[in-house]
Amino acid sequence: MxxxxxxxxxxxxxxxxxxxxxxxxxxxxxxxxxxxxxxxxxxxxxxxxxxxxxxxxxxxxxxxxxxxxxxxxxxxxxxxxxxxxxxxxxxxxxxxxxxxxxxxxxxxxxxxxxxxxxxxxxxxxxxxxxxxxxxxxxxxxxxxxxxxxxxxxxxxxxxxxxxxxxxxxxxxVAARNTTAEKVKQSVYPVDQSQKTALLSKLVRDNAWEQVLVFTRTKHGANRLTQKLEKDGITAAAIHGNKSQGARTRALANFKAGEVRVLVATDIAARGLDIKQLPQVVNFELPNVPEDYV
CATH class of the missing domain: 3.40.50.300 (P-loop containing nucleotide triphosphate hydrolases)
Structure with a gap:
């Protein structure tokens, strides 16, 4: 260069x-x-x-x-x-x-x-x-x-x-489609109708305090956020239909620990820098493998 x-x-x-x-x-x-x-x-x-x-x-x-x-x-x-x-x-x-x-x-x-x-x-x-x-x-x-x-x-x-x-x-810089070596990965087979309940249970039972959740669609992100809030879990959504102010606040609150779960579309969250993020959940399979890894 x-x-x-x-x-x-x-x-x-x-x-x-x-x-x-x-x-x-x-x-x-x-x-x-x-x-x-x-x-x-x-x-x-x-x-x-x-x-x-x-x-x-x-x-x-x-x-x-x-x-x-x-x-x-x-x-x-x-x-x-x-x-x-x-x-x-x-x-x-x-x-x-x-x-x-x-x-x-x-x-x-x-x-x-x-x-x-x-x-x-x-x-x-x-x-x-x-x-x-x-x-x-x-x-x-x-x-x-x-x-x-x-x-x-x-x-x-x-x-x-x-x-x-x-x-x-x-x-x-790195081989294509590879995950970081130190990331522990788990898969949970579950019916579509039970996915939100399982996510809420995982967050509560494991005392997860900072979870980034990926969804495919903006509507899906909003719907999941509302359901988590009803379950007593603080959550915020971030996607292209949100105003810049709302997106900035959601991310800042998540980084500060004021929101436990940040629900995002893969496009909105691509490249976000969140230090030492402990948990990431792919609520739905991404459209392309690179968005998972």
Missing amino acids: LSGKDVMAAAQTGTGKTAGFTLPLLQRLAAKPRTGKGPRALILAPTRELAAQVHDSVNLYSRYVPTKSAVVFGGVKINPQMMKLRKGLDVLVATPGRLLDLYQQNAVRFDEIEILVLDEADRMLDMGFIRDIRKILAMLPAKRQNLLFSATFSSEIRTLAQGLLDNPVQVE
Whole structure:
């Protein structure tokens, strides 16, 4: 990365990839002072939570270097984001939809972009962002460094990479579809009608205090949360239909131990950084194996 080469990397969440691309990115930018107001590095992420998390890392790692950064995503008012962009910055972390909204309102320019990072590229494709990504790519300077990070090297990712990357260095941090060695796994055969009751029993009997539960759908997440609350177990749901404020509060309360169970769709929770999370429950089988592992 420091030499300016394009990179295509397969890395699961939790492998340190954010630091892996942020530190050399900041080193490259720090070596050459900013001359304009436009961002010099653009990091695209699929969800608001992941974008905010990446921006937190950028802030942490750039504490002692003179670089400015901002994060923009939907679900919140656009005007404060426009004001931040007008002040000038080096690194912009964004979700594709909000970035295009800002561009259409002439709030952001791309002519100074030197480095592009696509984080969780496979998830962006799963969420239908390919059109938005292609629109953004068409607006960027032709001469730039491109970094693509994905949990897998699927055929769709390789197709995207062919049109984006120039003779990239390929890196695979961990074997595909592998679980962490120290994770203890259990399976409970149970009728559909008894799943919620079993989950409540497991939480109570084992005195679980922090449980992340994955469901397939937003409606399913809401329904399960309501049933757990009726059973006397504090729970909150996090998914795309929730406002950004509600999602932020739910995650903060879960991390603080005020909520025992966080029920999430796999898309909303992909890439969340929750330190020392003791229990994870797949309430339903994920659509793709990578979401399980």
